[in-house]
Amino acid sequence: MLRPWKLQIELVFNCEKSIFFQIADAIIDAIKCGQLQKNQALPGSRQLAQQLKVNRNTIVNALDMLIAEGWIISIERKGTFVADILPIHKTFKKNEVISVSTEKSSIGKIIFDDGLPDSRLAPMTELARAYRQIFNRKARWQMMGYANEFGDLDFRKAIILMLNFNRGMNASENEICVTRGSQMALYLTAHCLFQKDDFVMIENPGYKSAWQAFESAGAILIPISVDNEGLNVDDIEIQLKQNRKIKAIYTTPHHQFPTTVTMSLQRRLQLITLSNKYGFTIIEDDYDNEFHFGQRPIMPISSFEEAINFVYIGTLSKVIAPALRIGFLVSNLEFIQKVGSLRKIIDVQNDNIMEQAVLQLINDGEVKRHLKRTMAIYLAKRDYFETLLNKYLVDKATFIKPEGGLAFWIVPKIELDVFVIAEKLKTQGIEIVTPDKFSFSTSISGFRLGYASLSEKQLEEGVIALSKLL
Template sequence: MPPFKSLIQVDKTLPTPVFLQLSEQLGQLIRAGTLVAGQRLPGTRQLADLLELNRQTVVAAYDEGLAQGWLESRAGSGTYVAAHFPDIKPQLLASNDSTASVLGTDSTGTQPGYAFDSLNFLVRPVLTNSAGLHLDDGFPDIRLAPMDELSRAYRSYFRWGNPQTHFGYGDTKGHLLLREQLSLHLNETRGLRTTPENILITRGSIMGLHLTSQVLLRSGDIVVTGETTWAGATMNFRKTGATILTVPVDQHGLDVDALARLCEQKNTIRMVFVTPHHHYPTTVTLRPDRRIRLLQLAEQYRFAILEDDYDYDFHYLSRPILPLASADREGMVVYVGSLTKSVAPAFRIGYVVAPTALIDELARLRRIIDRQGDPMLEFAIGQLLKTGDLKRHFRKALRTYHVRRDRFCELLTSELAPIVQFTKPDGGMAVWARFDPAIDMDALATRAGQKGLFLSSGVFHNPPGQQLHGTRLGFASSTEEELERSVMVLRNVLGSSFGFPGFIRPW
């Protein structure tokens, strides 16, 4: 008989009933091969005496094992380990590790016992809001978010309406109130011509890009992007097996003449990905004549345009240029946007705007990934659009970010020229900064972090075989005083670590 008194340890102080603890530990012994198929277990009275338990506790544990299929009862003979289990070779404890897992050979729990493909192109640094000084990728200032208004909208969700409707399953496309209000907002501010049926609400724009890629792309399809582009998009394209080709990006945005030549050579282009309002990462705006030409090429060669308009709401020169989707007459543009950058990253609200046939298909695919979004958050954001609170927030944030952009650009010019070169962006929440080629960008980011300033090295913006020596320096999420301190830290790091002694200034 196995040494049950040593093998089984129950803890009566735990919230889990003792009979369930006993039943589970018997199951673990069976899975580990300590108890083998067909082995007879002690009688309930005998095991109760061994473990100093009430006999009824053991009876309940055996009943649970019978119900789970681990055990079987034989009339007049007793309780046995079920005969249908295969022979399992008991695992030996490693000589220097008394905690080896019964789940596999790796006692640390890091590696499974089966093989799978790990895709290197999915490895990408996770950008987070830093609690200290930061020149981030271009995040909003969460301190400006309309939290009180959102809180009131959330409470109204609980107070009003039918609970069965509010807390049951909802529309896969998103809460109707948000789609209605967002349709009105997009038509008013972006010149679109939508109805709620043209909109799918997603958890951020990245879900919209993923769903669109999965529906429109197949292995071997050609997707064209700029030489510099957003890695989050290209990762999705590559996951489908698509081939990615690139064209140059200059001070006027995507080179559509180069795209036209590519179309002549490869007349099977399936999709072109663009961020025309503020190109990522360089922030340049696609010139109007290039926009027209891009739409003409899409109609001629029948490729889809995936337009990511990630920060349309923040443009500082009068009225921003309207999206490509506003001039689309042939249904060639899939328009993806987000309220995440406009409010706060934690509020995962994105959207896809497209002809209804595509929206319906995207919704069907979304259903097997994520049955629906967050109805409470979607309702709350819809309420803020309906009451005008969100539009007031946009106007307030726009004024604030405009002032911060101007002050930040002044600081870059007065404190970091000529080591740092940039063009003042017309909009968005970050500056694309190019550093002196003598500067190691990885080392710069590391040493700035040691001084309390987070910034990205920008190396993941580099096209294959090129060194841009550039990165995005976000200004929107920092106050003017925080921006001044950040630039002084950066200046001192450049002076002390990279041979620019004239840049060192005492605090």
């Protein structure tokens, strides 16, 4: 389709707002003012890139964001078009009654989650296409029967290939069990590892859903403090020397939940040494490995040759979409066999068709392309969110720009009641995760603010509101 006209977009290269955000906002403005009409074709990404003298990937990232937010649609082999139904809030007539809640929040409810990806960026078109192709196969009837409790063999091989190549591990397809999300992996690990009154060390603050899985198996929790290098290994050794029946430690070393810090190499090696000496298992939850913005990748503790006793837990749900419950756990063959036996009791198998569809996306390179697109968007959002925090909160709270993950950890400089602040924010249509969701006993004064699912305007409005209350 010929698009001879030019879309006039003025870019400012030396400002806080990223280039692809500027492009996306300019297209939104053009739609709002009527310059671009519903169902009208947009310029191609190559044409826009040449016109604006920017990298084509920057244009693609801007268009992906607009598609996710509902401003434009993409039609295969035809191009991108202005959406027929636009995500513009309804305008009220003078005589209409407007509720108080509508007046207070001009851009809808703002929810700072604990670091979830933006589900609007999920590759739904590609996933739907993969589903259709699977059901068009001649041998499609074979997928409708019972499958392996460990997961589809080809799917397991694909995940193992990714772990061995990208995360430095040395595992085989017989040492992995695919699960319905990482929470099931935690539950299976807990009930195959612990007996009543076994002790498990946990990070404090940490991930409470994992603690609940351990307690459901009869384990007793021992909190271990966290600082700017991750788990306090000295505290771990003190607990071990007290001759308790410590069976395992649970850790999120890549981007600690909730503080986002990365465990130092020295502490990783110390933890492995202690594990081998005292015989406890390292349960490593690598819940957002892919979302790492640093130039040098951080390898899992489980990838070290010296690590003997480990269970490695990961997920594909955050890479593609949270609703797709695909997790996995990797360990030695004996433990995986035990996991498989328990898995057959509570849930015979995974969603075999979903595994086949995701496997096709992996083999087609779509998962890699999708991750590249979303990483560029999340990186820009992280940097933009940092500028907001520096602008509005720098004198009121401490924070460090995380090397990865989709959230910031913010600690107020003065002691205050976080729950009161949360309630006041809620009256303004803004929700935050309160510290009781990740503190062991006494409440920890800190905020974990996820930024990936919110727009620039929502992020700024939320930070301004928080700033006024600190």
